[in-house]
Amino acid sequence: xxxxxxxxxxxxxxxxxxxxxxxxxxxxxxxxxxxxxxxxxxxxxxxxxxxxxxxxxxxxxxxxxxxxxxxxxxxxxxxxxxxxxxxxxxxxxxxxxxxxxxxxxxxxxxxxxxxxxxxxxxxxxxxxxxxxxxxxxxxxxxxxxxxxxxxxxxxxxxxxxxxxxxxxxxxxxxxxxxxxxxxxxxxxxxxxxxxxxxxxxxxxxxxxxxxxxxxxxxxxxxxxxxxxxxxxxxxxxxxxxxxxxxxxxxxxxxxxxxxxxxxxxxxxxxxxxxxxxxxxxxxxxx
Amino acid sequence: xxxxxxxxxxxxxxxxxxxxxxxxxxxxxxxxxxxxxxxxxxxxxxxxxxxxxxxxxxxxxxxxxxxxxxxxxxxxxxxxxxxxxxxxxxxxxxxxxxxxxxxxxxxxxxxxxxxxxxxxxxxxxxxxxxxxxxxxxxxxxxxxxxxxxxxxxxxxxxxxxxxxxxxxxxxxxxxxxxxxxxxxxxxxxxxxxxxxxxxxxxxxxxxxxxxxxxxxxxxxxxxxxxxxxxxxxxxxxxxxxxxxxxxxxxxxxxxxxxxxxxxxxx
Amino acid sequence: xxxxxxxxxxxxxxxxxxxxxxxxxxxxxxxxxxxxxxxxxxxxxxxxxxxxxxxxxxxxxxxxxxxxxxxxxxxxxxxxxxxxxxxxxxxxxxxxxxxxxxxxxxxxxxxxxxxxxxxxxxxxxxxxxxxxxxxxxxxxxxxxxxxxxxxxxxxxxxxxxxxxxxxxxxxxxxxxxxxxxxxxxxxxxxxxxxxxxxxxxxxxxxxxxxxxxxxxxxxxxxxxxxxxxxxxxxxxxxxxxxx
Ligand SMILES: Nc1ncnc2c1ncn2[C@@H]1O[C@H](COP(=O)(O)OP(=O)(O)OP(=O)(O)O)[C@@H](O)[C@H]1O
Ligand SMILES: [Mg+2]
Numbered sequence: 079x080x081x082x083x084x085x086x087x088x089x090x091x092x093x094x095x096x097x098x099x100x101x102x103x104x105x106x107x108x109x110x111x112x113x114x115x116x117x118x119x120x121x122x123x124x125x126x127x128x129x130x131x132x133x134x135x136x137x138x139x140x141x142x143x144x145x146x147x148x149x150x151x152x153x154x155x156x157x158x159x160x161x162x163x164x165x166x167x168x169x170x171x172x173x174x175x176x177x178x179x180x181x182x183x184x185x186x187x188x189x190x191x192x193x194x195x196x197x198x199x200x201x202x203x204x205x206x207x208x209x210x211x212x213x214x215x216x217x218x219x220x221x222x223x224x225x226x227x228x229x230x231x232x233x234x235x236x237x238x239x240x241x242x243x244x245x246x247x248x249x250x251x252x253x254x255x256x257x258x259x260x261x262x263x264x265x266x267x268x269x270x271x272x273x274x275x276x277x278x279x280x281x282x283x284x285x286x287x288x289x290x291x292x293x294x295x296x297x298x299x300x301x302x303x304x305x306x307x308x309x310x311x312x313x314x315x316x317x318x319x320x321x322x323x324x325x326x327x328x329x330x331x332x333x334x335x336x337x338x339x340x341x342x343x344x345x346x347x348x349x350x351x352x353x354x355x356x357x358x359x360x361x362x363x364x
Numbered sequence: 365x366x367x368x369x370x371x372x373x374x375x376x377x378x379x380x381x382x383x384x385x386x387x388x389x390x391x392x393x394x395x396x397x398x399x400x401x402x403x404x405x406x407x408x409x410x411x412x413x414x415x416x417x418x419x420x421x422x423x424x425x426x427x428x429x430x431x432x433x434x435x436x437x438x439x440x441x442x443x444x445x446x447x448x449x450x451x452x453x454x455x456x457x458x459x460x461x462x463x464x465x466x467x468x469x470x471x472x473x474x475x476x477x478x479x480x481x482x483x484x485x486x487x488x489x490x491x492x493x494x495x496x497x498x499x500x501x502x503x504x505x506x507x508x509x510x511x512x513x514x515x516x517x518x519x520x521x522x523x524x525x526x527x528x529x530x531x532x533x534x535x536x537x538x539x540x541x542x543x544x545x546x547x548x549x550x551x552x553x554x555x556x557x558x559x560x561x562x563x564x565x566x567x568x569x570x571x572x573x574x575x576x577x578x579x580x581x582x583x584x585x586x587x588x589x590x591x592x593x594x595x596x597x598x599x600x601x602x603x604x605x606x607x608x609x610x611x612x613x614x615x616x617x618x619x620x621x622x623x624x625x626x627x628x629x630x
Numbered sequence: 631x632x633x634x635x636x637x638x639x640x641x642x643x644x645x646x647x648x649x650x651x652x653x654x655x656x657x658x659x660x661x662x663x664x665x666x667x668x669x670x671x672x673x674x675x676x677x678x679x680x681x682x683x684x685x686x687x688x689x690x691x692x693x694x695x696x697x698x699x700x701x702x703x704x705x706x707x708x709x710x711x712x713x714x715x716x717x718x719x720x721x722x723x724x725x726x727x728x729x730x731x732x733x734x735x736x737x738x739x740x741x742x743x744x745x746x747x748x749x750x751x752x753x754x755x756x757x758x759x760x761x762x763x764x765x766x767x768x769x770x771x772x773x774x775x776x777x778x779x780x781x782x783x784x785x786x787x788x789x790x791x792x793x794x795x796x797x798x799x800x801x802x803x804x805x806x807x808x809x810x811x812x813x814x815x816x817x818x819x820x821x822x823x824x825x826x827x828x829x830x831x832x833x834x835x836x837x838x839x840x841x842x843x844x845x846x847x848x849x850x851x852x853x854x855x856x857x858x859x860x861x862x863x864x865x866x867x868x869x870x871x872x873x
Contacts, residue, residue, distance in 0.1 A: 365733060365734055380721070443713055446685060452705075454703050630685075
């Protein structure tokens with residue numbers, strides 16, 4: 079019996095080790111914005127988590143998710159700090175390295191990294207790889223396809239992933255129409271508007287109103303830019319030159335009113351005739 | 365005679381407080397799994413399956429470590445073993461019966477865990493039907509079977525260690541180390557092979573290869589990803605893993621028998 | 631019949647030290663005989679018994695039970711053993727424990743039921759028989775162990791300090807039980823420190839000191855009380871401290 083009771087420390091040690099191992103990814107979460115963020119190398123995690131790789135993947139993902147729920151973007155740029163992006167990227171990459179079939183981290187990469195244009199080629203490469211691994215899943219193929227066209231100007235890859243998405247979804251016409259637009263090199267903004275409308279619809283179905291609202295801001299921005307650009311185009315056709323500013327378009331009746339910039343900045347037309355926002359974030363996004 | 369020893373072993377396990385503690389922990393983890401599922405965006409079924417299967421693996425491991433090892437150690441330490449061995453019970457029969465008794469106990473616990481896992485997953489499936497994903501409940505059951513075979517092998521190993529170790533602690537440490545190393549050797553080997561020849565010293569490679577063949581490959585019995593994503597389980601691979609587990613157990617047990625026959629029970 | 635022939639046993643201690651627990655022991659116990667084995671603490675009595683039951687193995691020499699070598703499992707088919715400081719599976723009740731003990735010898739359940747109620751009755755344990763052994767007192771545990779050793783009605787009974795932990799009533803019970811075994815013609819091998827019991831129960835005694843059999847003889851031939859003889863034999867070996 080005495081030997082038995084002296085096993086208790088071992089038991090505690092074991093539980094402690096187990097907790098430590100599986101909470102390792104958690105060690106990277108900190109509440110304040112000021113702290114050091116670090117992630118453990120994926121290979122090391124794969125080795126130490128042994129038969130609990132999938133669990134470790136889940137914990138990594140939840141870690142990133144809760145972090146996103148707590149941390150605010152910087153007020154002037156609506157972006158995170160570079161090291162924060164890096165941490166988010168590494169954490170999600172770890173999750174995917176631990177379980178390459180896990181959908182959620184790809185999903186989060188797409189919404190939190192791609193749209194903020196963080197390491198586009200690398201992150202979309204991961205998403206495309208995920209689409210290959212999850213050979214039955216149309217969503218990742220759709221994401222990869224859209225990103226290749228919209229962010230990376232790779233029309234061939236974009237087309238093949240969108241076609242794949244259509245095939246996997248059993249011929250969803252939405253994917254087909256996107257693929258067709260990619261094929262005749264349609265206006266990127268139109269494609270993005272289609273994409274965002276579909277995503278917002280999905281998020282609202284899931285009851286994720288917060289995330290839907292943040293996409294809605296992006297959608298409003300793109301819609302505003304698109305509206306003004308159409309007006310600029312018709313102005314140019316009429317007068318053979320660019321308008322001096324947006325107000326000229328309103329005066330002439332090409333625009334009913336100036337669309338509201340959702341992030342609190344304002345739109346302007348640059349010297350090459352492209353419509354932009356005065357807010358940095360909006361500029362990056364547009 | 366064999367039956368009597370098997371029965372006593374099984375009863376000892378069931379009347380052990382540790383089993384209740386472990387079951388309680390597993391039950392709480394399963395409830396936690398249901399709660400946690402609400403946090404997941406898309407792959408809800410997959411995460412729930414991971415948690416359920418990881419809980420089952422961990423609980424089964426604790427049964428080997430804190431029930432199996434203790435039962436054997438206590439038998440030797442308190443000399444309760446004398447009653448059987450002072451009769452005409454051959455030592456080999458005694459050890460095999462002990463192993464079978466522990467196997468029966470482990471099987472019983474696995475069955476409870478399987479029921480708990482299935483209840484958890486069906487509950488999650490009903491709550492988040494749209495996001496249950498490709499989880500295969502049949503494969504979840506097969507995964508439990510594989511955990512069971514794996515734990516049989518670990519039990520055989522712990523019996524072997526208790527024949528050479530000077531105390532239950534040593535047995536405990538040897539068993540858990542073997543499990544931890546055996547769960548990772550395949551991963552390390554793949555890592556080193558894929559890293560290119562110049563990245564690691566040749567010594568490291570030799571050591572890793574040695575460890576890979578020396579320790580049982582427990583990763584073979586890990587079907588979590590297969591069950592959680594409904595991947596195809598190749599019959600050949602599955603059959604190999606089962607044969608490997610059972611064959612390895614028999615080999616380890618035979619070695620333990622040789623040692624046990626020579627052991628002085630002072 | 632039990633025969634020890636030149637049996638030696640040395641234990642290896644830490645750092646290469648050795649203890650000779652049994653040295654060149656030669657001893658014959660005839661069938662139907664009650665043999666008492668006495669000696670100071672650490673003399674090697676328990677070691678001798680464990681050697682007999684093949685729980686430990688001699689360095690040299692042979693041991694046979696009814697002309698079967700002790701290494702043969704069959705030699706112990708009709709042996710009942712009470713270890714010193716017995717420990718039972720205390721998660722069982724006395725009933726369950728006796729059933730386990732009976733099953734080990736291949737008894738049928740009806741015989742087990744019959745024998746165990748008889749023994750529990752004799753050892754005054756019937757009241758507690760359905761309680762778990764973990765709740766028993768030391769003496770109750772000792773009685774349960776004796777019952778377990780006798781459940782299969784063995785021909786050779788090996789008792790290592792059967793009186794330890796028992797109250798005077800319990801001692802009387804065990805005393806009567808051993809006397810009954812003697813009457814039934816069983817072979818009994820007892821190690822004990824209660825010399826008066828040995829004197830009254832045994833046909834023959836052996837005195838072991840420091841692993842050697844220093845004296846052996848019929849009780850009926852004793853010219854002085856056993857205790858006096860014991861002290862004299864021990865004094866002759868020059869032993870003044872347990873080893
Ligand atoms: N497992 C062991 N390892 C080392 N030495 C041992 C072991 N068991 C017994 N011995 C030694 O063997 C000797 C004989 O021990 P044994 O238990 O046979 O004595 P005993 O006659 O039964 O004494 P007691 O009357 O106290 O029960 C003692 O010196 C003891 O130290
Ligand atoms: Mg003794």
